[in-house]
Amino acid sequence: MNTMLRNLILCAGTFTATTLSAAKPTVTWETLGNTVNAQGEQVYHERYTVTGHKNVARIAFNKFKRPMKAINQADTVAEIIPGYFYLASSRFGFGSDTVVIDVETQGTLTQEVYGPDGVHAVMRDGSVMTVEFTLTSMIKSPEQWSTPDTDLMPYGDDIYRFNATLTARQKPLGPYETIPSFKRVTETGDGGFCSLDNKAVYRAVNNENPEYYRIDLSGDAPVIEYASPRARTTATRVLYNRLARINGNRLPHAVIEDWPDLPYRAVMIDIVRNYTTPENMKKVVKLLADYRFNTLHFHITDDEGWRLEIPGLPELTNVGSRRGYTLDDSEFLAQVYSGDGNPDSHAGISNGQFTRDEFIDLLRECDALGIDVIPEIESPGHARAAIKSMEARARKGDTSYRLIDPADTSVYTTAQDYHDNTMNPAAPGVYRFMTKVIDEIAAMYKDAGVKLKGIHIGGDEVAKHAWDGSPMAQALMKKKGLKTQKQLHAEFVLRVADILAERGIPVHGWQDIAVGYSDKYNKTVAPLAGGVNCWTRSTGKTTTRALQAGFPVILSNVNRFYLDQSYNMHPLERGLRWGGTVDEFTTLGGYPDSMVVVKPEYPGRITGVSGQLFNETLRSYPMLEEFLLPKMLGLAERGWNNSPTYTDSRYNKIIAERELPSYVTDGHSFHLRQPGILIEEDTVKMNSPYRGAVIRYTLDGTDPDDESPIYTAPFAYTGGPVRARLYMLGKESVTTIAHTQKKTRRHD
Known part of the structure; x- marks a missing residue:
């Protein structure tokens, strides 16, 4: 039996607590840059350097899914589940203490968050060991952040010009200038x-x-x-x-x-993909109250986890709130986004749950602050954690809450690349499950003495063909005379909305529950709805369709109000970019009246705005705060005031002089903008978006640190790279790079 086969067999189990006695392995990652391969495909090369591999069978890690292949035939890179992979090599345990594994990955890498995370070793005995992991900076040279055709780096000259508009001379702030502004x-x-x-x-x-x-x-x-x-x-x-x-x-x-112009002003906090504790959620809701938000949209279930204890269904948290190294999701879920392979570790943000008492305590805290809590139970899609948990229950003998058709042969792929995350609307266990969860949540509100204003059922991103191979689904469609998957989806929403209506609870959902259905459906569901979050770009088309169908609409547009989107295109800024970039000025410009035209004849209405903080790229609570502060301040202003109030420069002055210092006083983290660098007429000029900040710079291509020279005045440019970083209130920005490092220098 060769070494590779032996290693794969040894790794076929799940996490065990016993670990072989061995030095902790180290793994270093770097990108060698974007290029085009022999087939003309855009690819980038990744290098994993592994030391201390004597007893290592695999190196497991998380990464957003892209096709990968090992360049050396002695090495293997393979998928466990979408977003969770492993490296193996016949060289592990032999020869040099260092093994270098090069991987060709399809696509382009322009952002560090698309690199590996959650790296851990799987040992030959099947146990899991943490590793010392180093993510090498990807801004050493332009090839790392640019492609042969595109360079998205926000260079210093563009930043300089924008900073100059923010810091133009203004009168001092008045005693009543605050965010959101008073009527x-x-x-x-x-x-x-x-x-x-x-x-x-x-x-x-x-x-x-x-x-x-x-x-x-x-x-x-x-x-x-x-x-x-x-x-x-x-x-x-x-x-x-x-x-x-x-x-x-x-x-x-x-x-x-x-008074507010809009009655519903929310921030959605996702604690599923990466967990946020009850203690930290209390900090979040106090921030929401400070900026006059009145709703916490609480995203507590999704594909990657189930974060709330439901009495009578312990598997939901015993399985669904724990993630680690597993090949079958039988006892806990496979790790995604981050972690150390251990389902019982609470060192990071992979594992965790709210107990019933903790949730009740949070409800009371929110109520005292004037904040409603709308919990989200993702269904029928985005339900992988619930499905795996109820399958574990079924294996114990109780199949009454089973969420799938066991005979289903459907083949589908979701937007997040899952193939097994969708409840089956024809399975009777689905409605027993939803009823049980709804009743238990309602009981928590009752015990808290807090009114339940609605339950969000998700309803979004059900993949095409999700039920094509289900005998149960096909039988139900035949019985009901349904012709399409959309009609079957409607059947699910109608039944769950009815369950909620019987209990006097409004149904909330994403735009998918409000668009593309029959008039009969709209006339039944719209009156039961507390709100639908319209999240696509601010073209107004989807939102208009929801209004025409009679639904109360909550503007949640990705290009304005998705707080998880990156602040800008810098490779080291965290966050995603699929909807563009969103910063504190993007949210400030999200005027509801300009995002959609509401005609008098529409039976629906705009009820509010909501900012979404999905947390795929967050790795700590301070990071969560950095995405809220100051980004959510513009959302607060627009939810309260639907008419123009502050200019960008005045708004920025309030943030710099009042908000940021208050965050330091209160112990909050926040995002700091970058300094600008302008090179013209052989002179280097730098500026800050905030008065009083310190700019440090280098002239040798390295990143500035807290010992680098401080910029005090323009100086002569003698050639070569110029980099700068902003320091203020104990925080530092990402590094600004002068446009001289762009592949093709621009002519200003």
């Missing part, structure tokens, strides 16, 4: 001050907008008028958590009148 502020100008040391007086008033409030600061003590308990909560937080931080406890005499 109306009338300063008396009498030179007097209202003291917050004096107890506020509260008065209930009638107003057609339930979130209306008025803060009278024209006397010695604040007087707060409010249209509802929630408005009282908001006004109190605005006064004592926001204005007091700007002005201290003495506020210039003024009267503030304020």
Whole structure:
């Protein structure tokens, strides 16, 4: 038996706790650049350098799926599940202590987040060992970040020009300039001050907008008028958590009148793909309250995990909240995105769940802050974790909650490359399961003493042909006279919406539950809907169709409000780019009235805006905050004010002078913009998007660090690469590269 075959047989099990006594392996990754192979295909070359491989059978790792092949015939690269792979080599355990494995990958690599992550070793005895992993920077040379045809790097000259527009001379900030901005502020100008040391007086008033409030600061003590308990909560937080931080406890005499233009203002937080703890979620919802959001769309289930304890269905979290090295998903899920191969490790963000009590505690916290929680139970697609968990239950003898047709031979591939993630609308266990989960969630809200405003059922991205090979599905379609998969999908939504309606719970979903159905379907489901998130680009076509069908629409457009998209095209900025890039100015420009035209004859309506933070590329809680802060501030402004308010430069001044320093005080992480570099007339100029920041630079092609020279004034350019990095409030930006390193130099 050859070594490779023996290794593969030894690895055929799942994680075991026992590990062979051996030095910890090390793995170093680097990209050798984008090129075109002999077949004329765009490819890039990756190099994995493995040391300490004496007892190693495989090196497993996560990476966004792209076709890969090992260049050396002695090596193997193979898929375990989409996004989870392994390297093996007949050279492991022999010869030199170092094995170099080169891999050709189809496509182009222009962003570090598409490199490997979650790297760990699978030993010859089947156990898993952590490794020392090094991801070599991919901005050493232009070949690493560019392609033969495209260079997406945001170069220093473009950044310089934009920074200059942000820092033009402006008047000082006023005492009542905050985000989101107030509808109306009338300063008396009498030179007097209202003291917050004096107890506020509260008065209930009638107003057609339930979130209306008025803060009278024209006397010695604040007087707060409010249209509802929630408005009282908001006004109190605005006064004592926001204005007091700007002005201290003495506020210039003024009267503030304020209300939101849109009743639904949400941020969706995904804790499935990579987990966020209850403690950290409490930090998130306090941030949401500070910026006058009123809804947490809580993404707690998906293909990659199930994060909420459901009494009576322990497999959902015993299997669905744990990820590690496995070839069959029988006891836990295969690792995706990140991890160390150990399903019981809590060192990172791969594994974890909310217990019932923890969820109830979060509901109460949100309610006290004036925030509703809409939980999302992904169905019928994006349900791989639920399906695998209920299959584990079925193997124990209870098939009543089974979510698939065991005789199904359908072949399909989802947008995330899964082939086994879709509930079967004809399986009776599906509706038992959804009823059980809905009832248990409703019971949690009841025990929390909090109203359940809706449950989001997902409904998106069901792959074509998902039920073509299912005898159950075909029999149901024949019985009901259904001709298409879309009609079968409609059958699922109708039944689940009815289950929710029987319990007085509005149904929420992605745009897929509102577009492309019959008039009969629309007239049945639309009145039951609390909101549908329209997420495609801001062309208005899909949103218009949802409005014409009568649904309440929540603008959630990817090119404006997907907070998980990268801040810019820099290779080291985290986030995805499939919907473009999104930064704090992109969200600020997301005016609902310009994103879709709502005609009077449409039976549907725009109810709000929502920012989505899917977390495929996040690896820690500080990273999560960096995607929210300051990116979500523009979303907060547009949800509250649908008319133009701040210019980009004024908005940026508030962020730089008020918001960023407050994050440091409160211990929050945040994203820092880059410095600009302009080379003209043989002179190097640099600038910052924020006044008072420090710029450090290098002239030898290396990345600046905290010991590099500080830029103080323009200097003579003598040729060669110029790089700079911004330092401010304990944070640092990614490295800005002068356009001289672009393959074809631009002529300015």
